[in-house]
Amino acid sequence: MNPEQERAEKYLNASTRQLVWWRYKKHTLAVIGLVLIGGLYFCSFFCEFLAPYDKDSRHFEFIYCAPSKVHIFDNEGRLRRPFVRAVNMDLDLVTQQIRYVELPDEIYPIRFLVRGDPYVFWGLWKSDLHLFGTDCPARIFLFGTDRMGRDMFSRCLYGSRISLSIGMVGVFLSLVLGLVLGGISGYYGGWPDGIIQRVVEVIRCFPSIPLWMGLSASMPPHWPALKVYFAITIILSLIGWTDLARMVRGKLISLREEEFVLAARFAGAGHARIIFRHLLPSFTSHIIVSVTLAIPHMILGETALSFLGIGLRPPITSLGVLLKEGQNITTIALYPWLLIPVSFVIMIVLAFNFVGDGLRDAVDPYSR
Amino acid sequence: MLAYIARRILMMIPTLIAISIISFAIIQLPPGDFLTTYVAQLSVSGEAVDQAELESLNERFGLDQPVYIQYLKWAWNFIRGDFGHSFEWNKPVSELIGERLAMTVTISTLTLLFTWAVAVPIGIYSAVRQYSWMDYFLTVIGFIGLATPNFLFALVLLWFSYAYLGMSIGGLFSPQFAEAPWGMAKIWDLLKHLWIPVLIVGTAHTAKFIRIIRGNLLDELKKPYVTTARAKGLSETRLILKYPVRVAINPLVSTIGWTLPELISGIAITAVVLNLPTTGPLLLSALLSQDMQLAGTFIMFLSTLTVVGTLVSDILLAWVDPRIRFGAREGL
Numbered sequence A: 001m002n003p004e005q006e007r008a009e010k011y012l013n014a015s016t017r018q019l020v021w022w023r024y025k026k027h028t029l030a031v032i033g034l035v036l037i038g039g040l041y042f043c044s045f046f047c048e049f050l051a052p053y054d055k056d057s058r059h060f061e062f063i064y065c066a067p068s069k070v071h072i073f074d075n076e077g078r079l080r081r082p083f084v085r086a087v088n089m090d091l092d093l094v095t096q097q098i099r100y101v102e103l104p105d106e107i108y109p110i111r112f113l114v115r116g117d118p119y120v121f122w123g124l125w126k127s128d129l130h131l132f133g134t135d136c137p138a139r140i141f142l143f144g145t146d147r148m149g150r151d152m153f154s155r156c157l158y159g160s161r162i163s164l165s166i167g168m169v170g171v172f173l174s175l176v177l178g179l180v181l182g183g184i185s186g187y188y189g190g191w192p193d194g195i196i197q198r199v200v201e202v203i204r205c206f207p208s209i210p211l212w213m214g215l216s217a218s219m220p221p222h223w224p225a226l227k228v229y230f231a232i233t234i235i236l237s238l239i240g241w242t243d244l245a246r247m248v249r250g251k252l253i254s255l256r257e258e259e260f261v262l263a264a265r266f267a268g269a270g271h272a273r274i275i276f277r278h279l280l281p282s283f284t285s286h287i288i289v290s291v292t293l294a295i296p297h298m299i300l301g302e303t304a305l306s307f308l309g310i311g312l313r314p315p316i317t318s319l320g321v322l323l324k325e326g327q328n329i330t331t332i333a334l335y336p337w338l339l340i341p342v343s344f345v346i347m348i349v350l351a352f353n354f355v356g357d358g359l360r361d362a363v364d365p366y367s368r
Numbered sequence B: 001m002l003a004y005i006a007r008r009i010l011m012m013i014p015t016l017i018a019i020s021i022i023s024f025a026i027i028q029l030p031p032g033d034f035l036t037t038y039v040a041q042l043s044v045s046g047e048a049v050d051q052a053e054l055e056s057l058n059e060r061f062g063l064d065q066p067v068y069i070q071y072l073k074w075a076w077n078f079i080r081g082d083f084g085h086s087f088e089w090n091k092p093v094s095e096l097i098g099e100r101l102a103m104t105v106t107i108s109t110l111t112l113l114f115t116w117a118v119a120v121p122i123g124i125y126s127a128v129r130q131y132s133w134m135d136y137f138l139t140v141i142g143f144i145g146l147a148t149p150n151f152l153f154a155l156v157l158l159w160f161s162y163a164y165l166g167m168s169i170g171g172l173f174s175p176q177f178a179e180a181p182w183g184m185a186k187i188w189d190l191l192k193h194l195w196i197p198v199l200i201v202g203t204a205h206t207a208k209f210i211r212i213i214r215g216n217l218l219d220e221l222k223k224p225y226v227t228t229a230r231a232k233g234l235s236e237t238r239l240i241l242k243y244p245v246r247v248a249i250n251p252l253v254s255t256i257g258w259t260l261p262e263l264i265s266g267i268a269i270t271a272v273v274l275n276l277p278t279t280g281p282l283l284l285s286a287l288l289s290q291d292m293q294l295a296g297t298f299i300m301f302l303s304t305l306t307v308v309g310t311l312v313s314d315i316l317l318a319w320v321d322p323r324i325r326f327g328a329r330e331g332l
Helices: A003-013 A015-026 A028-045 A152-188 A188-204 A208-217 A225-255 A261-267 A271-308 A319-324 A330-334 A336-362 B001-030 B033-044 B052-059 B067-078 B091-128 B131-148 B152-164 B184-221 B222-231 B236-242 B244-248 B250-253 B256-274 B281-290 B292-320
Strands: A071-073 A079-092 A097-109 A109-123 A125-133
Touching: A015 A028, A015 A336, A015 B184, A028 A152, A028 A336, A028 B131, A071 A125, A071 A336, A125 A319, A152 A188, A152 A225, A152 A271, A152 A319, A152 B222, A188 A225, A188 B001, A188 B067, A188 B256, A188 B292, A208 A225, A208 B001, A208 B236, A208 B292, A225 A271, A261 A271, A271 A319, A271 A336, A271 B152, A271 B256, A319 A336, A330 A336, A330 B152, A336 B131, A336 B152, B001 B067, B033 B067, B067 B281, B091 B131, B091 B236, B091 B244, B091 B256, B091 B281, B091 B292, B131 B184, B152 B184, B152 B256, B184 B250, B184 B256, B222 B236, B236 B244, B244 B250, B250 B256, B250 B292, B256 B292
Parallel strands: none
Antiparallel strands: A071 A079, A079 A097, A109 A125
């Protein structure tokens, strides 16, 4: 066989999953997005270990400290293992602003697997091991510190955990709602379809942020943080399900008249079996695409609500909560590193959009 | 055509009723009714509570009656133009919202036009030169616009114009015009401030339109009529602009109904950061102080805007596409 035939052979023998993957790989941005999402979820999963400090531990002598500079050359210009220098607090007498000056002779190498702030990993076991850190009195603040001297890098990792999980939980809720309601209205048609479609239309008329604002502002202020978290997730998914329901309904309507459904019905299959065994698998890929594109919406929604002060509240740390602190013009001018959480938001939203885009092109590998 | 419009307007009524029920539910959501909130606020500030006033408010909103009666009273007052009373501002709601709603409508319309003006040429270019580096570049730029939260972009722009251009871009008017009567100078001043929210909200939406136009145009370009036209010797520019583009930009009109709520959302949050006199900041402060009659009216009106937007888009669509006028609405 010549190489061309071989390739044709390989193509014909490939499973659907392989075809999808080959097609997906052609989309460079989508592959980058997938790697980014994988990395972010990995980081947020292990954030207690990856973060050098606890998200709430305060370093009083390092308030509004700029990101630490990591050096590899010492004063004599010799190559060393990466190190940071100790800093000295200094008050600018003209502007009354705190500055930090590096001490040229005090060199502290960055060490790996160090003991530091204790934590309980996923509420399961205690540890105080961190991936990296440095010796006292030096500190390593890759993204600087905030007004209470808390490490922004650690806070960003913890924040993306909350934000990513809100996206996941919220999308799961809207998926359940969308599948059930969209399924009923697409499969049965008739009056249930009419009612559900009107409901969808009405909900879609509401501009999302004002409606979210209305709902979340009416949460009682004395609710504990965890309850607020779940309430916000539910509020976010209240709008998100309409898109999924429409998609599911459209697919079911076009599929329910196909011969294989008729065959299944003649063979005596019940409604549940037809829906879950025969209909659902034929558009799982479309569901995955919709879900991928819905997650960034949820994350942006949470960020916006928290930013306005009616979403999550401390001590829960999400990216939106972090951004709320950087919301005035002084911050941008004096402490620009407090805006680093934004780059996480942008990265997450971009990555999900690229993946969704690539998946949309790839899910139907038999079309040319 | 007139019959079609009349039918569409009749179909709006149940939607509006449903929206009003949800808005009313939001007014009712906070614990206690707004009168108790009002009384609590008065007693905190040490003012005497006027029993007669309380009685009249009770009577006006039917607070001692079952919820559905309260709703009917609220809805009836709404239709007559009495939107309730803002306890935070101590003014009728109708006095507070008029100009702000007008401003929201203005900004959304301008933003929509801006989005189209940017997205159409880029979408056409990306489709015609698919997978060129410019296509990738424009796609990434578009997506970055989509991914940057509106409020952050607003914040950075605020700082940038302040630090480097030496002008303050918050608000919609320069200080000397804020209270001035309307005139040419004031309109010019408004235009000088208006581009900022339009730019901020617009960038968040161009990516989506670019993708829609690009995708549709790619489908159209493969169709036989394009080959035919090319074989007949039509120049490439003329060919693309005259036939496939006209089909590909159809969704711009048909999606007005969905785009409007998104634009209004974006403007709401941008306005909070830039302190624009639109609905956003007032809605937020109303919600935070539980001034629910004001908040509910805003939510009701903002959603009504969408319903009206959908109506306009349907009429436009029926105008450009006779198939819709005559009943074939499947697939839209």
